[in-house]
Amino acid sequence: MHPAPSIILFTTLSGMGYGLAAVLGLGLLDPTMIGTKVAYALALALISGGLLASTLHLGNPQRAWRALSQWRSSWLSREGVMAILTFAPLTFSAWLAAIEGRHVVAVGLLGTVMCGVTVYCTAMIYASLRSIQAWNTGLTPLCYLLFAAAGGLLLATAFAFVNGGNGALPAALALPALAAAWVAKNAWWTRLRMLAPLSTPESATGLGHIGHVRLFERPHINDNYLTREMGFKVARKHAAKLSKLAMLAGGALPMLLLIVAAVAGQGTLAIFAAVFAVAGYALGLVVERWLFFAEARHAVMNYYGG
Amino acid sequence: MTSLPSLPTPKKLGLVIDLDVCVGCHACVISCKEWNTGGYGAALSDQNPYGADVSGTFLNRIHTFEVVPEGGQVIGEAGEARIVHFPKSCLHCEDAPCVTVCPTGASYKRAEDGIVLVDESKCIGCGLCAWSCAYGAREMDLAAGVMKKCTLCVDRIYNETLQEIDRVPSCVRTCPANARHYGDLADPASDVSRMVAERGGYDLMPEQGTRPTNKYLPPRPRKPLAASAGSPVLAENTDGAKGFFAWLDGMLDRI
Numbered sequence: 001m002h003p004a005p006s007i008i009l010f011t012t013l014s015g016m017g018y019g020l021a022a023v024l025g026l027g028l029l030d031p032t033m034i035g036t037k038v039a040y041a042l043a044l045a046l047i048s049g050g051l052l053a054s055t056l057h058l059g060n061p062q063r064a065w066r067a068l069s070q071w072r073s074s075w076l077s078r079e080g081v082m083a084i085l086t087f088a089p090l091t092f093s094a095w096l097a098a099i100e101g102r103h104v105v106a107v108g109l110l111g112t113v114m115c116g117v118t119v120y121c122t123a124m125i126y127a128s129l130r131s132i133q134a135w136n137t138g139l140t141p142l143c144y145l146l147f148a149a150a151g152g153l154l155l156a157t158a159f160a161f162v163n164g165g166n167g168a169l170p171a172a173l174a175l176p177a178l179a180a181a182w183v184a185k186n187a188w189w190t191r192l193r194m195l196a197p198l199s200t201p202e203s204a205t206g207l208g209h210i211g212h213v214r215l216f217e218r219p220h221i222n223d224n225y226l227t228r229e230m231g232f233k234v235a236r237k238h239a240a241k242l243s244k245l246a247m248l249a250g251g252a253l254p255m256l257l258l259i260v261a262a263v264a265g266q267g268t269l270a271i272f273a274a275v276f277a278v279a280g281y282a283l284g285l286v287v288e289r290w291l292f293f294a295e296a297r298h299a300v301m302n303y304y305g306g
Numbered sequence: 307m308t309s310l311p312s313l314p315t316p317k318k319l320g321l322v323i324d325l326d327v328c329v330g331c332h333a334c335v336i337s338c339k340e341w342n343t344g345g346y347g348a349a350l351s352d353q354n355p356y357g358a359d360v361s362g363t364f365l366n367r368i369h370t371f372e373v374v375p376e377g378g379q380v381i382g383e384a385g386e387a388r389i390v391h392f393p394k395s396c397l398h399c400e401d402a403p404c405v406t407v408c409p410t411g412a413s414y415k416r417a418e419d420g421i422v423l424v425d426e427s428k429c430i431g432c433g434l435c436a437w438s439c440a441y442g443a444r445e446m447d448l449a450a451g452v453m454k455k456c457t458l459c460v461d462r463i464y465n466e467t468l469q470e471i472d473r474v475p476s477c478v479r480t481c482p483a484n485a486r487h488y489g490d491l492a493d494p495a496s497d498v499s500r501m502v503a504e505r506g507g508y509d510l511m512p513e514q515g516t517r518p519t520n521k522y523l524p525p526r527p528r529k530p531l532a533a534s535a536g537s538p539v540l541a542e543n544t545d546g547a548k549g550f551f552a553w554l555d556g557m558l559d560r561i
Contacts, residue, residue, distance in 0.1 A: 057432070059429070059452055066410035067410050069410060070410060076432065129407075131440040204511050213371050213373050224361050224362075225446050226436070300440060300441065304442075
């Protein structure tokens with residue numbers, strides 16, 4: 001699948017934004033501190049930025065409001081509806097923290113749950129597509145949810161240290177979340193690389209009873225919408241290298257830096273370590289998300305020799 | 307709107323494509339583009355039409371496959387090895403994933419005849435329906451920003467201003483080899499249903515669970531070239547010659 005920058009931006013930004021909002025909803029940060037107020041603003045900015053980025057690839061974005069209508073059948077519609085509904089508890093929580101300096105547990109927890117549901121809907125857009133076997137697994141939403149949680153906890157750790165307090169609690173939660181996310185992603189990658197294709201050129205043409213089927217001539221000499229959108233392939237050696245890079249930058253590095261920050265307790269070193277942990281994680285996540293698209297093979301490529 | 311019709315539709319209009327007959331001339335590709343660029347919805351645009359990197363929106367494309375049996379390498383010498391021309395357009399699936407993934411209600415399947423259509427005034431051009439289609443039946447029109455797909459020429463088949471012979475999809479009307487057939491696949495007595503029953507018409511990628519309406523007829527078994535080479539042409543054999551030729555044969559033998 002073609003890794004469109006708008007969709008990669010959308011899923012990474014909104015994923016980290018929802019993660020941060022969910023962690024803030026748990027009340028792990030002191031709402032009287034300035035860093036917490038900034039964290040609320042950042043969470044909302046990340047979510048809004050991600051949603052705006054997702055409209056960039058639309059052919060007719062002026063009709064995007066129509067996408068809220070088909071929540072009965074469409075995961076994309078459900079995601080849109082949930083994204084908008086989730087703004088209600090999130091902005092209320094942000095108001096309470098930023099203006100009144102307090103955290104209301106009921107509102108916060110409602111926001112946390114709704115953030116989780118929204119991220120789940122995002123993941124199900126991909127996981128529900130049978131035509132793209134790589135995505136068509138329960139591991140896809142699991143990865144999206146764990147990556148959002150790990151990103152949120154990492155950001156919260158950084159803000160806790162910025163607040164001058166001790167970020168040891170969110171750091172202690174972020175470590176297992178990071179480990180779980182990358183374990184789940186490894187399971188996803190292992191499944192992908194062991195996968196026997198559901199559809200083949202033989203089943204796509206129904207000519208398998210005669211023999212081995214291979215493409216002789218494409219319909220057209222040049223590319224078309226389908227080959228541009230779905231024909232993207234990444235060489236296996238680069239996929240292996242890139243997944244290692246993602247795990248190092250987005251897994252090993254933040255874990256190490258979190259330990260450094262927790263040991264430092266507070267102060268400049270802790271802040272720097274936590275901020276670099278977030279930066280490494282974001283880089284790792286973008287690489288992971290790029291691979292998510294670039295490695296996925298669409299069934300239509302059976303007709304295009306790809 | 308984007309939920310599928312709950313019951314099987316009373317009619318299942320669709321195509322039956324005979325892979326034994328298709329010669330790969332691409333006439334249906336051209337007639338489809340010609341009819342549909344001026345018909346239902348937005349025109350089928352081309353990008354860079356006179357440049358080297360031309361591409362455009364098509365609702366029907368012909369792929370060509372080489373089918374090589376076990377042990378065969380050279381086409382024609384290895385039994386059933388053959389080239390198969392393969393027309394492909396929307397299969398108007400009963401369990402059409404392109405319909406249920408649509409977030410806006412633009413993509414729908416008609417309850418009365420099973421045709422899958424796009425209401426372009428509602429389409430936001432997100433492309434998710436094209437992702438969900440395993441067959442590549444949907445292409446985004448880059449000029450209009452809306453999804454295009456085969457309409458089964460819904461503006462021809464019910465069009466009483468056309469002569470009856472023309473009330474079939476453009477590709478079917480055009481095919482010079484009669485490889486494409488149109489009809490109601492829900493009616494077991496229809497020509498297309500009988501063809502499917504007689505020739506063993508099949509679904510593409512049944513494992514995708516889409517239950518396509520369109521069916522494909524397999525190429526008929528072919529005689530290997532070697533079998534034809536078994537009876538040499540006997541140029542010097544005049545057995546069975548009669549009348550004038552028998553007389554001429556005798557005369558020429560004598561001189």
